[in-house]
Amino acid sequence: xxxxxxxxxxxxxxxxxxxxxxxxxxxxxxxxxxxxxxxxxxxxxxxxxxxxxxxxxxxxxxxxxxxxxxxxxxxxxxxxxxxxxxxxxxxxxxxxxxxxxxxxxxxxxxxxxxxxxxxxxxxxxxxxxxxxxxxxxxxxxxxxxxxxxxxxxxxxxxxxxxxxxxxxxxxxxxxxxxxxxxxxxxxxxxxxxxxxxxxxxxxxxxxxxxxxxxxxxxxx
Numbered sequence: 247x248x249x250x251x252x253x254x255x256x257x258x259x260x261x262x263x264x265x266x267x268x269x270x271x272x273x274x275x276x277x278x279x280x281x282x283x284x285x286x287x288x289x290x291x292x293x294x295x296x297x298x299x300x301x302x303x304x305x306x307x308x309x310x311x312x313x314x315x316x317x318x319x320x321x322x323x324x325x326x327x328x329x330x331x332x333x334x335x336x337x338x339x340x341x342x343x344x345x346x347x348x349x350x351x352x353x354x355x356x357x358x359x360x361x362x363x364x365x366x367x368x369x370x371x372x373x374x375x376x377x378x379x380x381x382x383x384x385x386x387x388x389x390x391x392x393x394x395x396x397x398x399x400x401x402x403x404x405x406x407x408x409x410x411x412x413x414x415x416x417x418x419x420x421x422x423x424x425x426x427x428x429x430x431x432x433x434x435x436x437x438x439x440x441x442x443x444x445x446x447x448x449x450x451x452x453x454x455x456x457x458x459x460x461x462x463x464x465x466x
Contacts, residue, residue: 277308277309278309280305280308280309281304281305281308281309282305283301284301285300286298286301287299287301287304289346289349289350289353290349290353290397292400294396294397295345295349295397295400297346297349297397307350311329311350311354313325313328313329314350314351314354315354318413319355319358321409322348322351322352322401322402322405325351326344326347326348326351341390341394344394345394345397345398346397348398348401349397349400351401351404352400352401352403352404355404355408356404358408358412359408359412361404361407364407364411367407367411368403368404370460371403372399372400372403373460374457374461375399375402375403376396376399377457377460378457379392379395379399380392380453381453381454381457384447384449384453385438385444385450428461431461432458435454435457435458436454438450438454439451
């Protein structure tokens with residue numbers, strides 16, 4: 247069922263693309279080079295959020311979505327916000343279309359650098375962010391926003407890797423305060439587990455323990 251949902255949202259995302267009014271010949275040639283001859287392109291092979299496009303669908307996306315081919319990427323939320331501003335179509339603001347957009351963001355950002363060199367870091371961050379999302383979902387007693395966070399995590403992970411390792415955008419002030427922030431976060435989680443409604447929640451306790459072990463340093 248989950249796979250079928252993301253096949254559906256891939257079709258929705260493609261259908262929401264606006265047609266350009268005019269095209270410069272040089273731009274057309276550049277965009278044509280983005281196209282694929284493959285029958286199917288897998289944007290995500292993760293079993294949680296498998297997403298693929300057929301050749302024509304993929305080629306339509308790469309021709310229209312210039313923001314995925316910039317020399318320097320912006321963070322995913324800002325990129326999506328700018329995308330919405332540039333496209334006056336209410337369908338693209340749906341949650342499912344947004345999920346597909348974030349997965350595409352992650353896919354194209356990975357193609358900008360030697361992404362395989364950071365497979366270990368990527369796996370750690372995906373697991374960490376999913377654990378955090380699940381913990382907050384338990385505390386909030388569920389909600390659709392947490393389900394939509396699952397595919398969007400991949401965009402945040404890819405941005406963090408790109409920003410930290412490729413752009414080397416390290417904030418040393420944040421680095422100095424990391425240990426203090428980490429202890430405050432762990433203490434806050436312990437206080438949550440002392441509340442009556444969560445005191446006996448073994449799943450939440452396990453997630454918090456797992457999260458605490460994963461945040462051993464600022465990034466990894």
